[in-house]
Structure formats: C-alpha cells, structure tokens
Amino acid sequence: MRDNSNHIMKKIILLVDDDRAMVDLLATLFLQNGWLPMRAMCGEEAIAAIVRTVPDAVICDLNMAGISGFEVAAQLRKSCGIHCPALVAFTACCDRDIGMHAMEAGFNAVVAKPAEFDKLMSAVKMSLKVNRRAHQKSVTEHHKLPTASHA
C-alpha cells in the first residue's frame, strides 16, 4: 500500500550513528540523491523516530552506547512486522560472525565501514527490493496456501 501511495514522494531514510559527522555526511549524500534523510544519534532516538514516521529504509550503526544496532533491528522487525523498512547495517565490525548475527537480528544487508556511497546505496536498494519481494510473497502466500493445502 505504502509502495503504491509513495511513488511520487521522496523515499525516507533513517540514518542512525553515534558519529554526528557520519550522519551529516550520509544525510547530505542521500539528500543529493533525492532521498529524505532522518537522523538519529543513538538507538533510543531511532526507535522514537520510527514511532513518528516509518521510513522506507534504515542505515544503522551496530556498535552504539545504549541500545545497539542489533536491538534496533529486532525492535523494528517486531513492531513494524511486514511493514518493516529495509534495514542495512553499516559497521566497522567486519567479522563474519557479526555479519551473520546482524542478518539474524533482522538486517537485510551488512556494509562494512568505510564504504563508497555507491556501494551503500546499492545495498539499500537491494534491501528495499528484497523487503518488497518478501512482503509481496507473504501477501500472495496468504491467498495461495489454503489452495495448495486443498489441492
């Protein structure tokens, strides 16, 4: 529903990082690429921001004081359900275990810091696509499954 209604509107992206410079720079870049950036300096701010406006995508640092990126993702997946925005982790921790952990927590993609903006953008776009497809799938399965079981 949201996809259909917002196709003219600018996409909203929530940028979460405890490094203000990072948030500001990403905001500049996304703005220049036609996105509407929202900012949060910590996990708490991010969750509070979502309550007001659900964005299309979230770029979230993992290692933050207070509520960590993992918790933010888990929280969003839980509270937004199938309307959850695309979640991209952007972190200096590049261990594979952490990557897997992030995926399990609900992120659609993990991008290692530092990264070129193009790479980050493509991760966001890919996550949006995956998210949308999962959404559609769950909608169709809703109609499909009973038929399958009756077949």
Added chain:
Amino acid sequence: MGEERNLESEQRSAQEKSDLHLLADGGEMGALIRSHDWAATSLGPPSEWPLLLKTSVRLLLTSRHAMFIWWGPELIQFYNDEYRETLGPERHPAALGQPGRECWRDVWNLLGPEIEFVMQRRGAIWHEDREVPLVRKGSVQTTWWNYSLSPIEDETNVHGVIAICSDVTEEHTQRRLLKQSYRALLRSTDQAFCMLEPIRDNDGKVTDFCYLEVNTAFERHTGVQDPSGQRMRDIFPDEDPGWIEEMGLVTYSGKSWHVQREMKCLNKWFEYDIFPVGESGAYRVGMLFRDITKQKQNEDALQASRRELSEALRQATEQRALLNAILDAAPVALIVADENGALSHLNEESRRMWGRVLPMSRSVTEYSDWKGWFAPGSDREGQQLTAQEWPLARALRGEESLRELIEIQTFDDPPTRKCVLASAVPIRDDAGSIEGAVVALMDVSDQVRAEQELRQAHQRKDNFLAVLAHEMRNPLAPIAAAADVLRISFPEDDKVQHTSAMIARQVKHLTSLLDDLLDLSRLGRGMIALEEAEIDVKHMVALAVEQAQPLIESHRHTLNVHCGADQMHIRADKRRLLQILANLLNNAAKYTQEQGLIEIFVEAELGLVRITVRDNGIGMTPEFAKQAFEMFSQADQHSRAGQSGLGIGLSLVKRLAEMQGGQVELNSDGLGKGTTVTVSFPRISEATAARRPTILASNTKVARHLLIADDNTDAAEMLATLLRAIGHEVDVVRTAREVLDYAARNMPDAYLLNIGLPDQDGYQVARQLRSSTGENSPLLIAITGFGQPAEMRAAYEAGFDHYFVKPVPLEQLSELLTYGHVRAKRRA
C-alpha cells in the same frame, strides 16, 4: 837348770807363739802348716825360718790367689787353700812340706825346667791360658791356667819360687765353645760373612778393607772364592768407593748398620748387617749379608703392581672426583635410585632445587613424601603426582626416555613452587635388567614464566591489532563519505573530482591494510575458521585476476596466464585462496615498474597443484628474501625503499596457505631481477572431485529457483531471505508432503531438504524425488543438525548431491547455486 830350761822353754814357747801367729789364719792349709812337724824337715821349726820365708808364707796364707811356694834347694813346698783346690788326694796333703821333685815326679819334666829356670835367677816366667793336665778326682783332666813363677830373692840369692796361679779352665772352655759356635754359625748360616780390617790413609780415613776371613756362603753369594788377605778394591774393582767410605763410618761410630743395597758390579741386591768388632778405636768390621735380588725383584714387581693399583685407584678417584665435580656443577638436578627406588645419589643442584633437607626415600612408596603436580599443558594439569607417577618410578618400571613437565613444591621453609622439566631413564645391567634409574630435573620456571608472558604479550598484540583495525575503520567511514559528498557536490569541478577520487582510493587502501592487520590478529588468536571445500584452482585464478585487474592495468603491466589442460582441484577455503592469489598478484603489480610483465602458471605436478606468480619487478636481496615471510619485514625500509605496505601481505599468504595444507616458496635473483612466488596445495584426484555435482564456470548471474523444506519456519525464512537477497527465487514449505506436492506442480533447480522433516525423513523424500525425476533430477541438498559420517553416507546413498551441516554456510551454498550447472536445467 830347770829354771833355765823353764826359761828356755818359756822363751821358746813365746817364740813359737809369735811364729804361730805368723802362720795364723789361712783356713785348712793354715791349720796344716801350723801343725806340720817342721822340725823334722830341713827347714827346722818356723821360728828358725828366715824372714823371707816367713814373709812369703804369710803372703801365701793371706792371699786369695792360688799360690805355691817352692823353698830352698830341696824345693820344700807350701800352698794355700785356693791352690789346694787344684790338688787331688794323690798329692794333698802330702805335698805340704814335701820336696818339689818328689811331689811332681810324674810331671817334673814339664814343671822342673821352669822352676829351675827361676831358681837360677834367670828371671820370672808368665803363662797365660796354659794347658795343664791335672789328676783330679781320680782322673786326668785338662785344665787351663794363667800363672806366674816369680823368684823369692834377696840381694844375694834366689831362695825360692812363688807361683801365683789362676785357673782359667772355665773361661778357656767358654771361649773355645764360643769360638766353636761362632765358626759353626758362620759355616752353617746361609748368610755370607766376612771380617774386614779397615785400611786407612794418613788422615785416618778408611779407604779400603782387607778381607780377614769369610765363610763358605760368601762364595755362594758373591761368586768370589776365599779372598782372605786380599783387598776389597782388588776383589771388586768396579765397586763404588763411596760404599767403602760409608762402611768405614761404622769403624768411627761403633754402631752397627743395617742396609739394603744393590751391588751394581754383581747386578745383585744384598741385605747387609755391618757391625763393628773389637775395641773402640781399633774396630774391625764384620759384615753379614745375603742375596735378596729375587726378593727385591718380587718386591719391585709387587711395588710395580701396587703402583699400578694405586695409579688405577687414583685415576678412578680422580674420575669420580671429576664426575662429582661435573655433576655438582651441572645446572641440572640429578637423582639416582637403585632398583627398589631408594635414592643413592643426589648432586648439588638437587639440593639447590628441592631444598637442603631432603627425604632420602628408601623405596618408591616413599616418593609420596615429594610433592609435585602435572604442569600446565599436560592432560592432567593440576593433578598431584602419586608415588608411582614420579618419573623415577616410571623409569624403574622400564619406561624409556620419558619427559614430563612438573610443578614441584620444595622442602624449603616456606616451600616454594617451581616448574621443572623431568626426564628419566632406567639403568640396566649387561643382561638388560633394570638395576636402577636416574632422573634429571631442570628448573624451567623462568622459561615457563617467560613463555607465558610472551604468550600474553602476543595475545595483547593480537587484541590490540583487532581493536586498532576496528577503531580505525570508524574515522575512515566519514572520510569516505566526505569524499563522496565532494564528488557529488561539484560534478563539474575536475580538481575536486580528482581530489575526491584520490581520497576514496586512499581510504580503500587503508581499509585493505586494516583488513590484513585484522586477519593477522585473527590468525594469532586462532580465530580464522576455514570453510574448506573442493575448489577448481583455475576458476579461482580467474577470479583473482579479475580482482587484481584494475591495479595491473593502472600500472600498464602485461599479464600472461598459463594454465595446463588437466583438471586442478584442491581442498581449500575459497575466500582465503582468493585472498592469497589476489595478494600475490597485487604484490607483483605493486613491486614491478610500469609496463612490467606478470605471469601466472598453474600446473599439476607430483600430486600437487602449483600456482606460480612471477614478475620482472624490483626483486629483493637474498637477505630480504630469507625473511620475506616474517611479519612486518617490510618495516625494513631499505629493502624496498619507496614502496608502501606494512609487510604483512606475504606473512599472511604463507600462514593462510599453510593453514590449508599448502606451501609457499619465494625466489628472487636479487634486486631488480624480479620475484617468483609459488603456492602449492595437494591435488585432489578426479574421482574424489567427481563425487560433487558438476560445477562449471559459466554464466554466473543465473538466478535459481529453489525450494526449502524445514519444519523450523524461522530458520527456513531466514535462509530464504538471504538467498533471495543474492537474487534467487525461493519458496519455503514445512513438510515432506508439501515438498512432493510442490514438486508435482513446479520444476525448481534445487531442493534444500532438512533430513528431519516431521512426516517423513529427508532420505525418503530424496529417493522419491530422484525416482520421479529420473536422470533429469534437480540438485538435491541435504541439511542436517549433525555431521555424522554415517549420516553423510546415507545422504549420498539416498541420492543427495550435497550435504550441509547447520548453520548452512551461505557462501558455499551460494557458490553451489551460482556455479552449479544443474543437470536437470541443462537438459531442459
């Protein structure tokens, strides 16, 4: 008349009295002389005797010497008690007052001439040791006498002869016996004897000896026949003159001398007794000697053997002392035990190590007095050693060359703990049976502590590297973003574009350096988990070339790839192998001047796959080549001046390769002569490789159609999400029933089936899928919670193409799906 007669008689009697007084005393002979009727003799009564006679008789009667007087022409005889002893009854008492010629008629021919001689006033006569045959006690006996015959005379005439005698028969007999026994002794003794007369020079010094007499043994001992009367120097001209002088000393000192001496001229050893004989000042020298050459030889032999023995003993003692010194100097505690385990020897270090007061255990069971624990690193770390577990006890049971790290507690006060390396061996006799054991203990506390500290330092370094790598990524992120902001904000400004590109490139470079550091730290902490799989090396080389292409092109190098025709599969972690190859290619590109030549050779050889990367770049000195694999060796700035890098690339390559069973070799002919690095891995045979589904390096961007069957919906959805994220089309079902339903209506490229489905196990599902789809079956992948070999075999037998243990390694799965050219699909 009468008066006169009376007077006369009175006078006479008075005279007689005085005469009788004159003849007083004298014992038996005195009495006999007084009672003798002298008047009947020619001498008349004693009162009428001449004074000379009276005096002589008085002398005779009062002397204790045997005396005899012949008086007057008739040689009337007197004698005293002493003389009377010599006379037998055939003469005494008749001899008193008897004329001499009458009395001694039988021997007058012997006696008479001498008495006549004296009587004729021709002098006195002296006899010494004169043999006199005497009739005594009825038999003739031979007696020896010293006697003198002296005249009794006045101015005018000799009136008589007085004999003063002493009987020396006894002395004579003794002397004769002595002489006889001396002769007999000398004759019978085995020793040589000689009596020597010293011969002196003018100063009185003894210069030679004259042989007076020798015994028969003399010849036996010396081989010289009776030399009596000859001189020693003539008999033995080669004799040492010093010897004669030494013998001469005996004549001065008067002391006998016992000496053993070699008589060189005879080549014999003698034992001498040299003694003075005779009066002081006029000593002769007696010499008794015997040949002791044999004894001496025996003695010499004995002494020689004693010397040898003592020498051997001394050497043994010396060696023992040396051994003890070595043992005591050794910085190793050495303890020796006998076959029962009783401690028999401890060196100094043992006491230094364990403390001064040690229990000298008498058996293995007493080893429980000693406290020790298995040291860190042992399977039994921290457990206390029982008596039977001490290395000495184990060696006694026959364990050879055992080594154990033990933490001991000393007997000091207070006790301390030490870490010791113990090694023990049994001591065997010639037959090989154990007769004891020895243990050597070395205090390695310092080393162990140093090792621990080193390990900790190492760990801190690795931890630091990890933190460093993470923490430096954070500030790099805004820098990269800032470069992008610049690039996007000023699209028309070439200068800004150029600058932002440079910043982006440098951030990328820094990031890759941090990645290397992080990998190193992971290696150090053992945190690199390999996901080994069978890999086609040629394909990996192609991927690595693709990755290194931009750098190679930027340096305008020429790259040639030479691959053999054989299949070349190895078992390795794909990501890490790619890292190795990319690293080598990047190095080659970086350390070769513009427009260089880089070549890659991939060859199968002797069970190995060898990947060689060769450049004609700056090369390296032999010294550098030796340590090129050491971490941070690039820090030696002189070796590759002007080139960037931390010098950890090659170190990482080597360690990653070795982790996967590979080897790395590096060669350079020197600076400016290029570098060749060869990585080799064990090659996997085709048979092994063929067990896997065919993987071809073909169009890689193909999206697959997949079905996941798992009753754990969350896990299945998560996997599906991930697979969808990389472009695949994925459906999820929960039961075997649903799988088969789905299969009836769809043709997925691959099935990912959990072995433990709720209604039917995965093996059965796989068999049914295989039988329903026949030769054109899709890729069947088993997923299981356990990794038992039996399960894996069952999976392959049931028709599965591959087998994963949860959690499913996404990259391997992804690779399998991306590159796996499924037969069913190809057929379609």
